[in-house]
Amino acid sequence: MTARRAILLGAGGLLLWLSFSSAAHAGMLEDAVQGLASSSEDKVEDSIRSLGTLDDARAWPALDALSDDRLRVGADGKVYIWDSKTHDAKDPITLAVVQAPRPLKEVEVSNEIRRVAGPVLAQLRLGSPSAGERLAAAEELSKAGDAEATTLLHKALDREKDPKVRDALTLAVARVDLASPSADARVGALQIIKKLGNDEFLSAVQRMVSKNDQGQFNEPDAKVRAAAQEVVDAIAGQQRLVSVVGSLLHGLSLASVLLFAALGLAVTFGLLGVINMAHGEMLMLGAYSTYAVQTFFQAHMPGAFRWYLLAAVPVAFLVTMLVGMLLERTVIRHLYGRPLETLLGTWGISLGLIQTVRLIFGAQNVAVANPDWLAGGIEITHGLVLPWSRIGVIGFVIVVAAGVWFLLQKTRLGLYVRAVTQNRAMAACMGISTKRIDMWMFGLGSGIAGLGGVALSQLSNVGPELGQSYIIDSFMVVVLGGVGRLAGAVAAALGLGVVNKILEPLAGAVLGKIAVLAFIILFIQRRPQGLFAIKGRVDA
Amino acid sequence: MSALADVLAHVGARMGEMHSRRGWLLLAVFALLIAVVVPAVAPAYLVPLLGKFLCYGMAALAMDLLWGYAGILSLGHALFFALGGYGMGMYLMRSMAGEGVYRSELPDFMVFLDWHKLPWYWHGFQSFGFAVTMLLVAPGLLALVFGWLTFRSRIKGVYLSIVTQALTYAAMLLFFQNATGFGGNNGLTDFKRILGWPLQAPQTKTILYVASAIALVGTYLLCRFVVTSKLGRVLRALRDAELKTRFCGYESTNYKLFVWVLSAMLCALAGALYVPQVGIINPSEMQPSNSIEMAIWVAVGGRGTLTGALLGAWLVNGGKSWLTAAFPSAWLYALGGLFVLVTLFLPKGIVGAGGPLVEWLAKRRAQAAAPPPVAEPVKQEGT
Numbered sequence: 066m067t068a069r070r071a072i073l074l075g076a077g078g079l080l081l082w083l084s085f086s087s088a089a090h091a092g093m094l095e096d097a098v099q100g101l102a103s104s105s106e107d108k109v110e111d112s113i114r115s116l117g118t119l120d121d122a123r124a125w126p127a128l129d130a131l132s133d134d135r136l137r138v139g140a141d142g143k144v145y146i147w148d149s150k151t152h153d154a155k156d157p158i159t160l161a162v163v164q165a166p167r168p169l170k171e172v173e174v175s176n177e178i179r180r181v182a183g184p185v186l187a188q189l190r191l192g193s194p195s196a197g198e199r200l201a202a203a204e205e206l207s208k209a210g211d212a213e214a215t216t217l218l219h220k221a222l223d224r225e226k227d228p229k230v231r232d233a234l235t236l237a238v239a240r241v242d243l244a245s246p247s248a249d250a251r252v253g254a255l256q257i258i259k260k261l262g263n264d265e266f267l268s269a270v271q272r273m274v275s276k277n278d279q280g281q282f283n284e285p286d287a288k289v290r291a292a293a294q295e296v297v298d299a300i301a302g303q304q305r306l307v308s309v310v311g312s313l314l315h316g317l318s319l320a321s322v323l324l325f326a327a328l329g330l331a332v333t334f335g336l337l338g339v340i341n342m343a344h345g346e347m348l349m350l351g352a353y354s355t356y357a358v359q360t361f362f363q364a365h366m367p368g369a370f371r372w373y374l375l376a377a378v379p380v381a382f383l384v385t386m387l388v389g390m391l392l393e394r395t396v397i398r399h400l401y402g403r404p405l406e407t408l409l410g411t412w413g414i415s416l417g418l419i420q421t422v423r424l425i426f427g428a429q430n431v432a433v434a435n436p437d438w439l440a441g442g443i444e445i446t447h448g449l450v451l452p453w454s455r456i457g458v459i460g461f462v463i464v465v466a467a468g469v470w471f472l473l474q475k476t477r478l479g480l481y482v483r484a485v486t487q488n489r490a491m492a493a494c495m496g497i498s499t500k501r502i503d504m505w506m507f508g509l510g511s512g513i514a515g516l517g518g519v520a521l522s523q524l525s526n527v528g529p530e531l532g533q534s535y536i537i538d539s540f541m542v543v544v545l546g547g548v549g550r551l552a553g554a555v556a557a558a559l560g561l562g563v564v565n566k567i568l569e570p571l572a573g574a575v576l577g578k579i580a581v582l583a584f585i586i587l588f589i590q591r592r593p594q595g596l597f598a599i600k601g602r603v604d605a
Numbered sequence: 606m607s608a609l610a611d612v613l614a615h616v617g618a619r620m621g622e623m624h625s626r627r628g629w630l631l632l633a634v635f636a637l638l639i640a641v642v643v644p645a646v647a648p649a650y651l652v653p654l655l656g657k658f659l660c661y662g663m664a665a666l667a668m669d670l671l672w673g674y675a676g677i678l679s680l681g682h683a684l685f686f687a688l689g690g691y692g693m694g695m696y697l698m699r700s701m702a703g704e705g706v707y708r709s710e711l712p713d714f715m716v717f718l719d720w721h722k723l724p725w726y727w728h729g730f731q732s733f734g735f736a737v738t739m740l741l742v743a744p745g746l747l748a749l750v751f752g753w754l755t756f757r758s759r760i761k762g763v764y765l766s767i768v769t770q771a772l773t774y775a776a777m778l779l780f781f782q783n784a785t786g787f788g789g790n791n792g793l794t795d796f797k798r799i800l801g802w803p804l805q806a807p808q809t810k811t812i813l814y815v816a817s818a819i820a821l822v823g824t825y826l827l828c829r830f831v832v833t834s835k836l837g838r839v840l841r842a843l844r845d846a847e848l849k850t851r852f853c854g855y856e857s858t859n860y861k862l863f864v865w866v867l868s869a870m871l872c873a874l875a876g877a878l879y880v881p882q883v884g885i886i887n888p889s890e891m892q893p894s895n896s897i898e899m900a901i902w903v904a905v906g907g908r909g910t911l912t913g914a915l916l917g918a919w920l921v922n923g924g925k926s927w928l929t930a931a932f933p934s935a936w937l938y939a940l941g942g943l944f945v946l947v948t949l950f951l952p953k954g955i956v957g958a959g960g961p962l963v964e965w966l967a968k969r970r971a972q973a974a975a976p977p978p979v980a981e982p983v984k985q986e987g988t
Contacts, residue, residue: 396949409897412897413945414945416941417942420937578775
């Protein structure tokens, strides 16, 4: 008797036992499934129960078919699952399509059987290999909410690995425990709800801490009531957090659009002393360029449609930049030094641009679709989704602002621009072609607004009057931030955008806007040169 | 006796400062023309339209007083115009209490909103005198507070334009709200009568037209009086060189504030006369574009001339009436082109261009042989 022999024997025995037991198990499974078609209701119920004891996910299709009236009995007395779409009969366990001897007879199901089958169905589903199925099953079981369900859920919880399904199962257990007669179980459930923070329970928990018609608390135990109150507070706090983060994100994306507009304004106003009322229309032209690129891709390159937005960025930039440079050459350069006239002249240009777009694209709003990689969002917690489009816009503006900063601070062109801004005559004496700088910077400012139009097209509707609604706000940004100051523009855009969106739920959109305006008027009382005034002598 | 003579002499001298003898004569002819001849000969359907133009003319005068003489470009005058209009609208609504669709003491829109009490700021408007006082005082007060805050902190030029535009925009949003109590989107409309006269009757329309004509001439005289006074000279000095004027000891805030408030109240009066003639006032009158259009009236006619403002207002609005009917899609192009062309080629407007033209012709006649001098365009680089 060597050790080696013993191992061999043991292994053989184990193998034998395994094969026997699995064969027996398979036999029992088949028997139970066959029993589902029995004419005796008691036998059917017994079969369902034994399926529950066997706890084998393979039985789920048959049971599901039973409760959906898709279970049939063939002429050979065997059970088949009927697929009403393909008109095939399938084996109830392997789900292979088989030639079932016709006629197929439907298995009658009473409500009593359905009631018995429900929990077992959910239990089997809990063993399903698909996490989504397990999730659905957990929710179904928690709605049934009886003691039997609790044991099933606990069993499933023990073997569950997927964290999302674990949370769902824990909540399902908590939902059942919430109705349990034991106060400790209720407190435990409340603690779980508080930890996982799900606002679906809010009304149920609120009911616990409120009084009924007789003036008594719905929840008799004071300890449980205290726990429930904590849960209510925690959920309300979380809801507040969700709404604050939500409006913060909205504010940030509004701020991004404002910043796109204000960056260009800050540069042109600082450099040229020109108020460009047509600047909002550059946003609009950028958005319509995006629309045109989208239409082109739809018609000629449907295969590459997901990437149209990437092509729209340079197109919009170039279109608006060229329009801006054209305007500078033909109209605005004649108005330097006469800011009020420039204001009127550029307003006239904006009317012309609006009317042109209206004639080409129609007066109605056009739809610019989010490409699939910008649709959807990240779910931070329950009920808080950060849409990719807004995150993308915020990222985009950061890149563009950094680019403008780099251009102005680190390149030769930027050096020239700053020189001309500080002292035009001196810069010209040093050999800088101030006229060329004017033209390029006006083009750049318009191009940045065009990029803002691309961003805006992903957030809102695109119509001919799009720019008009942003021009006043973006001027406010420039006034608040200080003329020609990049950092001021960034800070003011952030401030205005976020404050606007945070005030909106509190005071309504209109009062929020008025409050912001009042703030600006009072603010420039204190600091007429804006947030980031240029230090030193300022010509009055 | 001599005191009276002194007064008369003083008045005569003052009148001489305002206009030459020929100017007064022309003004009298003009006043007679618009106040007597036009209503007598114009067909009845044209009377309200012409009355509307008179109100625009008043608003243009108010604008020119401010922009042309004090150099303050307000983009908020549509707000004052509309406020005056709302004041008149409130009187018209209250004077027909109980005759609305719902036969209620409250204006229809309040019944519709299920309000049961008149808001406090509507009280008293059933009296015409009170309404007229309020429609001048309320915009005046708003202008006073806003102007004091802005002029005090030396906000001027384009900054002032932008801030006034933002004010108007905010007010428009506020008036669009139903809860503000001025009828929301729809504003105030369906008026029945003014001072007991039915608004639909041709006689009432003619009377309103004549009242507007008289108000226009009065406004013109008041503006002319202001700009020819010492105050007017200080304003022009402030416009051209604010720092120097301040250092001469003139407190710029007070002068600006006076002309700003006066201009706002004149604009409100224009709005008050406008509303009964068009029969409606709603928040769209406060659109930013309306204020800017007022500026272009003045720019087209010529800033700092008063007569130019009138001419500009009538030319632009006449063109608008004709173009929007004949070529609807061309109107915005025409208006936009007007903005660009006037600012580029006609910085002094039509009236302003007339003076140099006359001079140029005279010179040309004088030096018939010599080539005409070419005007060197003066360009200011940077600030």
